[in-house]
Amino acid sequence: MTGLDALRSPLSFLESRLEDIPHGDVLDAEESWWKSEGVAISDAIDRAGTPWLLMFNRPGERVDQILYPREYQTILRRGCRSGVVWRALEEKSLIPTYLLMCNISFHDPGTCCPYTVSLGTAVPLAKYGSAELQLRFLPELLRKDDSVWRAPRG
Secondary structure: OOHHHHOOOHHHHHHHHOOOOOOOOHHHHHHHHHHHHHHHHHHHHHHHOOOEEEEEOOOOOEEEEEEOOHHHHHHHHHHHHHOOOHHHHHOOOOHHHHHHHHHHHHHOHHHHHHHHHHHHHHHHHHHHOOHHHHHHHHHHHOOOOOOOOOOOOO
């Protein structure tokens, strides 16, 4: 495989660099989703521009809320359901998460920032947090549906 061929898809790139990728069907499914839906969503996000700050609501109250394009939330939810955060703890390794983030960032690098913030909260909490804090927050951070706590919620 030539260097250019490896850059045609994230999975091709990973396979050109790593001998054995322990991913099962997860990366295949993500790559397929990106090709069928994700790239168009990423393009829509690019057209919408960067997130913006809503300083005041309609009644004039200060809210300081960061707003994101609707499509951005679609991509973030997809990654969360796929396991960008929960896989690291469930599989007791950061490798599955890194492979998934590599796959996602191939098409839209900016999406990985919120995943990194969420992962950077969940892993230390699981490792160093008291049992009380873990019980209170880990279930929320490790959900496998759209109700998962993540940054940004927007």
